[in-house]
Amino acid sequence: MRPPLKPDGDIVQRGIPPVDPHLDRRTFLKGAGAATIAASMAGCSNPAADGGGGGGGGGGEIPSEPLRMACVGFTSGPAAVFGTPMMQAARMIVDKINDNGGILGERTIEMEEYDENNENISQQYRQLATQENYDIIIGYISSANALTVGPIAEELGQPTIIWDTGTTELFDNAITDPKYVFRTCASSSTDAVGAALVLKNALPDVETVAGVNQDYAYGRNNWNLFRKAIDAFSIDVEVVESRFTPFPNEDFSSTISALNDSNPDYLFSSLWGGDLVNFMTQANGRGLFDDTLPCFSGGTHVFADAPKQVPDGLLFGARGPHFPYGVLGWNSLHEEFVTSFEERYDASPYAHGAFHAWQALHGYVHAVERAYNLSGEYPGPEAWIQSMEGIGFDTASGFLSIPRGSHNAVEPSFWGFSDTSSENISLRDPVWIAKEEVNPPVNKTTGEWLDSI
Numbered sequence: 001m002r003p004p005l006k007p008d009g010d011i012v013q014r015g016i017p018p019v020d021p022h023l024d025r026r027t028f029l030k031g032a033g034a035a036t037i038a039a040s041m042a043g044c045s046n047p048a049a050d051g052g053g054g055g056g057g058g059g060g061e062i063p064s065e066p067l068r069m070a071c072v073g074f075t076s077g078p079a080a081v082f083g084t085p086m087m088q089a090a091r092m093i094v095d096k097i098n099d100n101g102g103i104l105g106e107r108t109i110e111m112e113e114y115d116e117n118n119e120n121i122s123q124q125y126r127q128l129a130t131q132e133n134y135d136i137i138i139g140y141i142s143s144a145n146a147l148t149v150g151p152i153a154e155e156l157g158q159p160t161i162i163w164d165t166g167t168t169e170l171f172d173n174a175i176t177d178p179k180y181v182f183r184t185c186a187s188s189s190t191d192a193v194g195a196a197l198v199l200k201n202a203l204p205d206v207e208t209v210a211g212v213n214q215d216y217a218y219g220r221n222n223w224n225l226f227r228k229a230i231d232a233f234s235i236d237v238e239v240v241e242s243r244f245t246p247f248p249n250e251d252f253s254s255t256i257s258a259l260n261d262s263n264p265d266y267l268f269s270s271l272w273g274g275d276l277v278n279f280m281t282q283a284n285g286r287g288l289f290d291d292t293l294p295c296f297s298g299g300t301h302v303f304a305d306a307p308k309q310v311p312d313g314l315l316f317g318a319r320g321p322h323f324p325y326g327v328l329g330w331n332s333l334h335e336e337f338v339t340s341f342e343e344r345y346d347a348s349p350y351a352h353g354a355f356h357a358w359q360a361l362h363g364y365v366h367a368v369e370r371a372y373n374l375s376g377e378y379p380g381p382e383a384w385i386q387s388m389e390g391i392g393f394d395t396a397s398g399f400l401s402i403p404r405g406s407h408n409a410v411e412p413s414f415w416g417f418s419d420t421s422s423e424n425i426s427l428r429d430p431v432w433i434a435k436e437e438v439n440p441p442v443n444k445t446t447g448e449w450l451d452s453i
Contacts, residue, residue, distance in 0.1 A: 059376050060372065060375075060376045060377040060378055061378065062103075062104050062106045062107050062372075062378050063107055063378060064107075066102075066107065066108045066109060066110035067102075067103060067107055067108070067109050067110065067135050067136070068110050068112075068132075068133065068134045068135050068136075069094070069109050069110065069111045069112070069134060069135065069136050069137075069138060069364075070111075070112050070114055070128045070132065070134040070136075070137045070138070070139070071087060071090045071111055071112070071113055071114070071138050071139050071357075072113075072114045072115075072116050072124075072125075072128075072137065072138070072139025072140055073086045073087050073090075073113075073115075073116050073139050073140075073141055073163075073164070073353075074115065074116045074117050074141055074142075074273075075087055075113065075115045075116075075117070076115050076117045077117040077248070077274075078248040078273050078274030078275065079116075079117065079141065079142070079248070079272075079273040079274065080117070080273075081273055081274055081277065081301065081305045081351075082141065082272055082273045082301050082351050082353055083116065083141055083353065085301070085304070085345075085347070085349055085350075085351040085353060085354045086141070086163070086164065086351065086353035086354055086356065086357045087113055087357075088341070088344075088345055088354070089337075089341060089349065089353075089354035089355075089357040089358060090111065090113075090138075090357040090360075090361060091111070091113070092340060092341065092344055092345075093357065093358060093361045093362065094109050094111045094361065096340070097109055097361075097365065103365050103368055103369065104368070104369055104372060104378075112132075112134075114128070114139070116139065116140065116141060116142060116145060121145045121148050121149060122148050122149065122152060125137070125148075125149040125152055125153070126152060126156070129152075129153070129156045129158040130156065134158075135159070136159050136160070136161065136364055137153070137158060137159070137160045137161075138160070138161045138163050138360050138361065138364065139161075139162075139163055139164075140162050140163065140164065140165050141164045141165060141353065142165065142216075142218070143165050143166065143167035143169070143170075143216065143217035143218035143221065144216055144217050144218075145165070146162050146165035146167065146170055147167065147169060147170060147174045147217060150162070150170055150174050150175045150178075150181050151174055151175060153180050153181050154175055154178065154179060154180055154181060157179075157180055157381070158180055159180050159381050159384060159385070160180060160181045160182070161181075161182050161183070161184055161360045161363065161364055162181065162182070162183040162184075162185075163183075163184060163185065163353075163356050163357055163359070163360035164185060164353050164356045164357075165183070165218070166185070166186075166187055166188035166190075166191065166218060166221075166222075166298070166319065167187070167188055167217050167218050167221045168187045168188050168189055168221060168225065168445070168446040168447075169217060169221055170183065170187070170408075171183070171187075171406075171407060171408050172445040172446055172447065173445075178407040179385060180381070180385065181407060182363075182388050182402065182407045182408075183407065183408045183409060184356070184359045184360045184363040184400070184402075184409050185319065185320065185356045185359060185360075185409055185411065186319070186320050186408070186409055186410055186411035186435075186438075186439060187408060187439070187446065188218070188221050188222050188225060188270070189225060189438055189439055189440060189446045190319070190320055190410075190411055190412075190413050190435075190438045190439060191222065191270065191297035191298060191317055191319060191413070192221075192222045192223075192225035192226040192229060192268075192270070192297065193225060193226075193229045193413070193437075193438045193450070194297075194317065194413030194415065194433050194437075194438045195226055195229075195268050195295050195297055195317065195415075196226055196229035196230055196233060196235060197229070197233065197413070197433050197437060197438070198295070198315070198415050198431055198433070199230075199235060199237070199266060199295075200233050200235045202431055203266065203293070205265075206237055206265040206266045206293075207237060207238065207265055208237060208238050208239075208240045208262075208263075208264045208265050208266070209230075209237045209238070209239055209240070209264055209265065209266045209267070209268060210239065210240055210241035210242065210243070210259055210262055210264035210266075210267050210268070210292075211223045211226065211227075211239070211241070211242045211243065211267070211268045211269065212243045212245065212252075212255055212259070212267065212268075212269045212271060212279065213243075213244055213245070213268075213269060213270050213271065214244065214245055214246075214247040214249075214270070214271060214272075214275060215244035215245060215246055215247060216247045218270065219244060219245075219247070219270055219271075220244065222268075222270035222297065223242065223244075223268070223270070225446060225450070226268050227239070228447065228450040228451075229450060231450075232450040232451070232453040233453065237266070240262040240263075240264050241258055241259055241262040241264060243255045243258060243259070245271075245275065245279075247275065248273070248274055248275055249275050249278065250278055251278075251282075252278060252279045252282045252283070253282065255279075256279075256282055256283055256286050256288055257286075259283075259288055259292065260286065260287070260288060263291060263292065264292055265292065265293065266292070266293050266295060267288075267292050267293065267294040267295060268295050268297070269294060269295065269296050269297065269299075270296075270297045270298060271296065271299065272298055272299060272301070273301075276296065276299050276301075276302055277302055277305050277306045277309065280302060280306065280309045280310070281306065281309050284309055284311065289311055289314065293313075293314070293315060294314050294315065295315040295316075295317070295415075296314065296315070296316050296317065297317045297319070298317055298318065298319040298352060299316055299317075300316050300317075300318045300322075300323060300350050300351070300352060300427075301350050301351035301352070301353070302350075303348070303350040303418075303424075303425040304347060304348055304350040304351065307420075307425060310418050310420060310425055311418065311420070312417075312418060312419065312420045312421070313417050313418060314417065314418045315415060315416075315417055315418075316415065316416060316417075316418060316427060317413065317414065317415050318352045318414055318427075319352040319356070320352070320397065320411035320412065320413065320414060321397045321398050321411065321412060321414045322352035322354075322355035322356065322397050322414075323350075323352070323414070323416075323427060324338045324341075324348050324349050324350060324424075325338075325348075325424050325426045325427075326416075326426045326427060326428075326430075331394065331396075331398070333394060333395060333396045334396045334397065334398075336396075337349070337355075337358055337396040338396075341354065348424060350425075355395075355396055355397050358395060358396045358397075359395050359396075359397070359400055359409070362393070362395065363388070363391065363393065363400070366391065366393050367379075367384055367387040367388045367391055368384060368387070370387045370391070371383045371384060371386065371387035374387075388402065388407075389402065389404060389405075389407070390402065390403070390404035397411070398412075403442050404442070405442040405443070406442045410435045410439040411435055411439075412432055412433060412434055412435045412438070413431075413432070413433035413435075413437070413438045414430065414431070414432055414433075415427075415430065415431040415433075416428060416429060416430040416431070417429050
């Protein structure tokens with residue numbers, strides 16, 4: 001295995017080192033050569049240091065009735081392989097907060113779970129907001145669902161946290177002046193632009209690329225951003241195939257045939273859930289990965305769902321720094337979360353959504369406690385909004401922030417090659433890309449930013 005490079009100061013500032021000497025095709029197909037650069041994540045607050053509920057310093061009255069929280073995610077259907085770990089994490093986090101007395105050590109959380117696998121997601125959301133009267137609605141994995149409920153939340157004035165949906169369209173087009181809606185994870189820009197920068201800086205001998213993405217908002221958004229990033233960073237590759245598959249999908253035979261015929265060096269894919277499991281299973285059976293290096297931008301959940309279908313040396317992203325083992329054990333929150341999840345569910349939180357659930361729930365609680373400690377009064381929706389804007393706090397995935405002027409969190413991009421040599425699949429030869437390199441500035445949409453590079 002090639003030892004990590006020691007990048008110079010200029011490279012550290014840019015966020016990702018180039019590989020020197022360049023790798024040949026055979027070497028990168030074996031999964032070597034991705035250089036390591038440490039992410040600098042200095043935390044300024046720790047919302048879970050005391051189990052998630054901290055004693056209040058504001059002095060004002062704290063409501064005695066439980067806070068009502070609705071969590072929405074896929075708990076049935078093909079996407080449940082991803083959504084179930086998210087809901088498990090949410091349940092575990094709420095239980096721990098309540099075991100420590102609740103928000104501010106005094107107000108417990110009453111959490112209800114709702115299945116996102118719903119034919120009328122807008123009706124479901126309106127019912128939660130207007131009839132069930134939840135204090136906070138947290139959820140949504142599907143881009144189409146988030147794009148549906150986001151404008152409704154603004155219309156109704158319902159505080160809402162999008163905990164996993166990645167599409168950049170949420171704040172670029174669907175809600176251009178958000179007030180009540182926040183997203184506590186990074187957008188697809190982190191994944192798609194990151195995949196292009198890995199291609200440019202760590203795998204410069206790639207000549208041909210292809211794409212396989214789901215035929216709905218998330219898949220098309222990812223492929224569009226990846227293509228834009230190729231142009232923006234002047235990456236000298238030829239796109240030889242672009243495939244969009246139904247969501248959900250069980251049969252990838254025609255897609256795999258087309259890919260085998262075009263024989264790309266590099267395959268970018270944002271497939272997830274049951275679709276990714278099916279694609280990998282069928283691709284393995286037809287030798288697709290023998291000569292093509294796939295890059296799965298958010299596919300680490302398959303390490304739990306289909307570990308026997310994960311060959312050694314495939315390139316995986318985790319939608320940011322959301323991985324349970326190896327290089328990401330940087331703080332006590334990460335260790336505590338992974339250990340607690342393993343002990344409670346006898347499983348590993350390979351699905352990045354489990355970490356996204358951590359960020360959403362603790363982000364909400366942290367904003368409430370921050371507002372209370374600053375003002376001396378328990379915050380209503382308006383004060384909570386002000387506290388969420390510009391927030392920054394330590395998480396199980398490092399330091400997370402929502403820049404002032406934005407309602408969207410920013411995160412670094414993280415990638416690694418599957419290593420199946422131990423009991424728990426890990427990622428070797430990690431590549432870090434600084435958050436400034438993969439997220440647009442506050443005053444530009446993602447497309448405007450890429451066009452301006």
